[in-house]
Amino acid sequence: MIDYHIHTHHSIDAAGTVTEYCDRALEIGLREICFTNHCELDPKRDDSFISFDGEREPFSREGLKRLRKEIFEARDKYKKQGLTVKFGIEVGYYEGIELRLQDIIEGTELDFVIGAVHCLEHICIDSSKECKKYFDQYDAQQLMQNYFMTVEHLIGSNTFDSLAHIDVYKKYGKDHYGNVINNVPRDIMNHIFRLIKENHIALEINTAGMRFMNEFYPAPRLMKMAHEKGIELITIGSDSHRPEDLGKDLTLAFEYLRTNGFNTVCTFDKRKPSRQKF
Ligand SMILES: [Zn+2]
Ligand SMILES: [Zn+2]
Numbered sequence: 001m002i003d004y005h006i007h008t009h010h011s012i013d014a015a016g017t018v019t020e021y022c023d024r025a026l027e028i029g030l031r032e033i034c035f036t037n038h039c040e041l042d043p044k045r046d047d048s049f050i051s052f053d054g055e056r057e058p059f060s061r062e063g064l065k066r067l068r069k070e071i072f073e074a075r076d077k078y079k080k081q082g083l084t085v086k087f088g089i090e091v092g093y094y095e096g097i098e099l100r101l102q103d104i105i106e107g108t109e110l111d112f113v114i115g116a117v118h119c120l121e122h123i124c125i126d127s128s129k130e131c132k133k134y135f136d137q138y139d140a141q142q143l144m145q146n147y148f149m150t151v152e153h154l155i156g157s158n159t160f161d162s163l164a165h166i167d168v169y170k171k172y173g174k175d176h177y178g179n180v181i182n183n184v185p186r187d188i189m190n191h192i193f194r195l196i197k198e199n200h201i202a203l204e205i206n207t208a209g210m211r212f213m214n215e216f217y218p219a220p221r222l223m224k225m226a227h228e229k230g231i232e233l234i235t236i237g238s239d240s241h242r243p244e245d246l247g248k249d250l251t252l253a254f255e256y257l258r259t260n261g262f263n264t265v266c267t268f269d270k271r272k273p274s275r276q277k278f
Contacts, residue, residue, distance in 0.1 A: 002032040002267060003247050004112065005090065005164065005206060005237020010067055011038040012049050012056060014241035018074045024243040025083055032267055034086035034112050035071055041101060042094050044122040061104045068108055086268065088112030090164060093154040094119060101159060112268040114204065115160030117150045131172040140177040143169060144184045148192055155195045161268055162202035162235040165217035174213065182219060189222060193229035202233035202266050202273065205257060207249040216256060227261040233273055234265050254278055
């Protein structure tokens with residue numbers, strides 16, 4: 001079993017050290033994990049931080065290298081115990097991030113870079129505190145249109161290895177808009193899945209939705225469409241923000257994949273995918 005979406009206490013919204021996560025991984029029988037701390041860079045927001053020993057500092061290449069050192073040490077230590085440890089990040093995408101991101105990650109030997117849309121118009125729709133500010137301005141159809149337009153730019157930027165939690169807007173959108181939030185138009189999704197395939201980026205199955213609303217990201221309807229559109233590269237992760245959530249619902253997620261016609265997931269090494277049969 002593998003888990004490719006994990007936040008340690010270096011992310012400002014998460015807890016747990018690299019060692020705590022690695023020990024937990026061994027305890028629950030994972031064979032490979034990839035740390036993917038947040039990399040938020042939007043200058044119009046105040047969340048562009050990385051945390052060391054409880055002290056926040058602006059996200060930078062130096063900070064990323066410091067994090068790498070810690071993760072590489074764990075990689076060496078846990079290799080002997082049968083656990084493979086990879087170094088990744090989860091980048092909050094906004095239009096115009098590309099050059100800044102490229103500059104920060106250059107020479108950092110990342111294995112894996114996930115792209116996520118957390119914010120629209122600099123408002124975090126994945127935050128209980130902020131989402132209403134955005135949702136009050138748009139109806140559900142407009143929200144989804146705007147969200148997927150940003151996703152389209154993310155995919156087209158050629159900067160990411162996998163697309164995180166593709167329908168994350170439902171997390172708080174479901175309470176705000178009701179079930180209509182599930183009705184993302186088929187033509188939008190067909191277009192997005194075609195772009196994912198053409199640009200060779202992976203689609204993430206994220207189990208955090210299970211913990212929050214008893215439904216994976218992506219929802220069953222979207223998973224079906226993804227398979228119909230020929231998506232082949234899949235990554236899988238718990239999006240854990242504390243060690244207790246590591247590996248949560250992964251067994252169910254693999255079943256979910258199998259039911260929808262998928263039989264491989266990707267691991268990454270220095271940004272190169274390799275498909276693993278399960
Ligand atoms: Zn995310
Ligand atoms: Zn995450």
